[in-house]
Each structure stands twice: as structure tokens, then as C-alpha cells.
Amino acid sequence: MISDVLAEAREKMDRAVEVAKDDFATVRTGRANPALFQKIPVDYYGTPTPLNQLAGLQNPEARTLIITPYDKTALKEIEKAIVAFPNLGATPTNDGTIIRVTMPELTEDRRREFVKLVRSKGEDAKVVLRNLRRKAKDDLDGQKEVGEDEIARAEKELDAITKTHVDAIDEALKHKEAELLEV
Known part of the structure; x- marks a missing residue:
């Protein structure tokens, strides 16, 4: 029973x-990363659809x-969605068959804003981990047929699992910050 709680928490x-x-990948650096565009919602026949389900994304150059839309009739809607997406600053150009998106150079101030955004997302992820830990601890405390020593050992293991995550x-946050501040 204890092992089930720990396995579920892990x-x-x-x-x-x-x-x-994945959330960190959606914050842009100086390069055009297809992950930035994957979750952009496009109004496709009245339904908000993620861009990666409507088109192929290729990265031929750094910026x-x-x-390449699978359905050419969606070109205009994809272009509108890219322009309307916040914090992207991209300029799409449509040649009738594909959309070419050029990412502008990031300024120092913009890089620092993105670092703040990434730190905020990192803190949100840590809150999720703490909530998962709290729920698992409550589940462990609810065990009636197990001794206190076993529960204490399981809680120490739960703390180790939480610390690892x-x-x-x-580590991912530090890597992303370094990537953002790299010129």
C-alpha cells in the first residue's frame, strides 16, 4: 500500500x-524553435486547434x-493566429503555399523579461510538486494497518523523491536561463 502511494507520487x-x-520550451530564445509555435491556437473551421495539428514546422535557419499547412485554406487563419499570439513578436509572411516566420533579435530588456517569466513558470512547477507531496503525505498518514516506523520511512523516501524532482x-530552469541570456 505504501509502495503504491510512493509509486503514484513519483x-x-x-x-x-x-x-x-515543455513549458520552458515555449519561451523563446534568440532562435526560432518549433516548440514555440506548437501550441498556438488556430481558429480552424470554428474550432481552436493547435498549430502542430494543422501544419508541419521546419527550422531551416536560426531565426x-x-x-507548411496540411490544408492550404488554413493559411490565412494560421497567419492571423501567429500575429495575435502574445509575447512572440514574430512577423509571418505568406507566399500562398507556406508561411515563413522571422523572429526578431531579442533586446537585453526582453531577455530579462523572459528570464522572469521562466522563473515564474519554474516556481509554478515547484508548487505543483509540493501539492503532490502533500497529497501523498496525506495518503500515507491515512494508512491504518501500517506501523508508524514504516510511515516515517516512507515519508523520508517521499521527501527524497520530491527533492530529486x-x-x-x-536544473532545467538554470539551463533555460543560460540559453536566454546567451547572446
């Missing part, structure tokens, strides 16, 4: 770390991204 924390890393988020 699995959920693993997912939380992956979500945090250029080519978007918080360290993973900190």
Missing part, C-alpha cells in the same frame, strides 16, 4: 517535471521557421 512528479520542461526543475 509518476505524477515525473509528469509535472516533463510539463515544466527563421517555415510552416525539484532539483530536476531547478
Whole structure:
């Protein structure tokens, strides 16, 4: 029973770390990264659809991204969605078959804003981990048929699991900050 609680907590924390890393990838650096564009919602026949489901994304150059829609009728809507997406600052050009997006150079102030944004996302991810830890601890405390020593050992293991995952988020955060501040 205790092992089930710990395994579930570990699995959920693993997912939380992956979500945090994906979230960090959506913050742009000086390069055009396809991950920035994947979750942009495009109004496709009245339904908000993620861009990666409507088009192929290619990165031929450092600051250029080519978007090739699977359905050519969606070109205008994709272009509108890119322009309307906040904090992107990208300028799309449409040639009738593909959309070429050029990312502007980041200024020092903009880089610092993005570092703040990434730190905020990192703190949000840590809050999720702490909430998962609290729930797992409550589940452990609810165990009636297990001795106090076993619960104390399980709580120490839970703390170690939590620390490992918080360290993973900190490491990803440090890597992303370095990437953002790199000129």
C-alpha cells in the first residue's frame, strides 16, 4: 500500500517535471524553435486547434521557421493566429503555399523579461510538486494497518523523491536561463 502511494507520487512528479520542461520550451530564445509555435491556437473551421495539428514546422535557419499547412485554406487563419499570439513578436509572411516566420533579435530588456517569466513558470512547477507531496503525505498518514516506523520511512523516501524532482526543475530552469541570456 505504501509502495503504491510512493509509486503514484513519483509518476505524477515525473509528469509535472516533463510539463515544466515543455513549458520552458515555449519561451523563446534568440532562435526560432518549433516548440514555440506548437501550441498556438488556430481558429480552424470554428474550432481552436493547435498549430502542430494543422501544419508541419521546419527550422531551416536560426531565426527563421517555415510552416507548411496540411490544408492550404488554413493559411490565412494560421497567419492571423501567429500575429495575435502574445509575447512572440514574430512577423509571418505568406507566399500562398507556406508561411515563413522571422523572429526578431531579442533586446537585453526582453531577455530579462523572459528570464522572469521562466522563473515564474519554474516556481509554478515547484508548487505543483509540493501539492503532490502533500497529497501523498496525506495518503500515507491515512494508512491504518501500517506501523508508524514504516510511515516515517516512507515519508523520508517521499521527501527524497520530491527533492530529486525539484532539483530536476531547478536544473532545467538554470539551463533555460543560460540559453536566454546567451547572446
